[in-house]
Amino acid sequence: MNLPELGFWRIARRFPANVAAVEPDGTQVTARELLARVNRVTRLLRSLGLTHGDRVALVAANEVAALETVLACHQAGWYLVPVNTALSAAEIAHIIGDCVPGAVVTSPKYAPTVRAALDQAGMGGERRFATAPADGFRVLADAASPYPGEWVEDRAAGAFMAYTSGTTGRPKGVLRALVTGDPDDVFAAGAAWQLGMFEVEPFKDGTHLVTSPLSHTAVNGLALTSLHLGHRVVLMERFDAEGMLRLIERERVTTTHVVPTQMHRLLALDPEVRGSYDISSMRNLIHGAGPCPPAVKRGIIDWFGPVVYEYYGASEAAGTVISAREWLARPGSVGRAQPGAAVRIMDEHGRELGPGERGRVYLEMGPRAFEYRGDPDKTRSSVVDDYVTVGDLGYLDEDGYLFLLGRTAEVIVSGGVNVYPAEVEAALLEHPGIADAGVVGVPDQEWGEIVCAVIQPTEAAREHAAGPGFREEIIAFCRDRIAGFKLPRRIEVVDSLPRGANGKLRKHLLLPNGDPGETPAPAHP
Template sequence: MSEQLGFWRLAAARPEACAVVEADGSRVTRGALLGRANAIARLLRAQGLQRGDRVVGVVANEGAALALVLACQQIGAYYVPINTALTTGEVAYILGDAAPVVAVASVRCAEMLTAAADEAGLPAQRRFALGETSGLRDLLAESAARPHGPVEDRSPGSYLGYTSGTTGRPKGVLRKLPEGDPDDVFAAGARWQLGMFGVEPLGDGVHLVTSPLSHTAVSGLAVTSLHFGHTIVLMERFDAETVLRLVEAERVTTTHMVPTQMHRLLRLPREVREQYDVSSMRNLIHGAGPCSEEVKRGVIDWFGEVVWEYYGATEAAGTAISAREWLERPGSVGRPQPGAEVRIVDAAGQVVPTGESGAVYLRMGAHAFEYRGDEEKTRARRLGDFITVGDLGWLDEDGYLYLLGRSAEVIVSGGVNVYPAEVEAAILTHPDVEDVGVIGVPDPEWGERVAAVVQARADSGLAGDERGPTQALQDYLAGRVARYKVPRVVTVVAALPRSANGKLRKHLLPALTQR
């Protein structure tokens, strides 16, 4: 069946089919997207790109960004998406580390790329924009003059994702390029990736992009959906009610969300939620962070048993779980994905018995990688054919994984471990809390004390509570979590520092914490 799939093959067979619905509602056919991807591929080769070279993208949610990925995927290039929420210095670091042949920005990201490229020393002739803007070459205009027909000497490319850098410098996760015909390679990849969530190919599939394409998982799922023959609907930025409007209007069947977005959907007034028909949704996939049981149950009650969760990392495949399985095992993130394996390991590197906690290790297998240019970091994270990203957890007797948190984030207060994810989940049930991050801050008596940084709802009275936000939350949490887990100090901020894919950048929270 894989011969039926693969975007280039599908676009040649049905060029008139809709491939992309832009954020402004305009539609791009498969044929038009294919022609643009082919022309961009030729332009990239004209810049000297060889198999294994890198192309950096600092892009917004637009169809041209998908065409750029499709171009890289058929000429053996590594596509490096850069989080648009990073600072100029962070973007410059990745540019210097990736050493791209070409860097491309959406017009709205042009200033960021220009400043970062100046800092990294990327030559001006290697800087492009997806449109006309000062100081950058116009990739679309220059490629438009090149042939739009099938590209010669095709070979499959891949993503070179950089870890989020929530606790330090981001690291490039480099894998060997696949071999074979790009259509076959990406058709097989789509069957593996989307198949684990029960997504069906072809038919009336419509995939809604709610998060920035500058994140590897978001871009990867969108392009994989194109290889599955599905239409992509782009949102310029996340807005809870707009999500519902698009689900109804475009009859969306699949989407990918982070728990924060699900939380915000549930916070819509009931009368707003009930205005929209969401019955078309067949696969609501979420990951990229812990999800509270209350939020998970709320979304399942609303959308039905169409919710799928996954756990993994840029470095390795992990686990997946359906709504039905989760309802039987609340709190689990599932069993290993096809071809994956999970082990729980103690400090001595030994596998622990079932039910005991330890470091979570994922088998790399076909996903074997190295941190680009850093053999020492690669070795430090590996244990044979397994890799850890620092998460802690345990396995039940049926092999379902339960996460406790990250070893680097565990708070040790008075000799007792406090897992921030558990406290965050409890705080998020407060009706006035929009978002929260829990960390440990130094304490002369306890070693560390629990601190919370809270984003309150715009119309809430939490910040103005006469008891103060700390006492107000402490009173609320009484009986919900153990006393030693209750934050000793609570700071209310306008917004928490989250990356483009919704991950909380916890290393920035200490500076926001009220001492």
């Protein structure tokens, strides 16, 4: 890659007439238009007194104005704080109070919740912006319109400051020092590294499809890096399996990012529907953000071909990557360390473990070490010898390929034996009548904990799932796939599972309520 040719701002000046982004309603935005909007927003926020290292919080839908806000931050030396749109007002207020942003940008859809959060945090009205008219907010485009859209001087590279998932406690901001240098150079290098590991090439008539909320850091980051490689970005308002296929065909999409839940829903489409769309333009289907059941992964590879790439990592550090061909040779692996990164498995005493030994996964922090904003104790407890863990468990094989087992907090200890929920969930999701599944441990007087499966049936299986034989059928199905001590001893059928905007299962909301029905107790050691 020729880095001096890359970087959104640089590309937009060279090819101003190119379409840079496509709104969910199909409206096209040229590079010239997007650059002018970014420059106006930059000048608007500077007029509020924002200086190098300040924060801007974004609680927005999938729309081009969200990309404008990120690009403005990234050329002005500010931290962009993406906020999960599924959070409550109290949860958003915590993040606002912690990061103390110089401005907040939201979409009308989320304005009531964000307004309540900002009222709790005591943030003034002149710093509240919405992408369209909303009570209590200034319209971003209107407020920025008096400012010129020409090239901005005194540019500096900004960054994301993501807040870690709040599923097991209050979220913490992952803070890194800003990189010095021209923003085009900084982000061109980052894009070449990030998308290069997935073998994504710059320009080449590239089109990136956004299927998940931009409030998810990986989704936002891949959209931005696509712009930095000269690709146009097509936005979906919300994921729809057939709608995704329709856009791939219409827009000749070459790259996209999906989560395992979306892959499962794609495979659930009627075979005739799946076969009616042309997906031959796809060159790179990237997935992450959670464990992917092997049967789902294999089904997507069989359908889309060897264009599937998986990554594992965290806001705190880079992780692993694996191609379809590598995965077919090692089903279930999430790959080897990304270029320039390293992975270790350690026990509870910080001792490095050998191939095949199970322990905590630690990722090398690299030259840009992070800290949890305002929580030095959490930072220290997560770091060993410049490696950080987010609580995931796994092992490395002889060739350095990582296999994940679950999270420390999620391991079920039943009768003194460890059960890893991801293994049970993978078996459940192979059943044709199960649309989604989550596994947790529930207290039991005899065993300490027992395995509980919470299941969302497919539409076709809903009536059957309400009957007495469904649970027995599930146990019999899983018995051929996992050991007896891993079988669910309790099964609950629900209408839907509590997944966040990024597709991750919010397991603290999964604990069963009510009578789970009669489930046969499987053999236990």
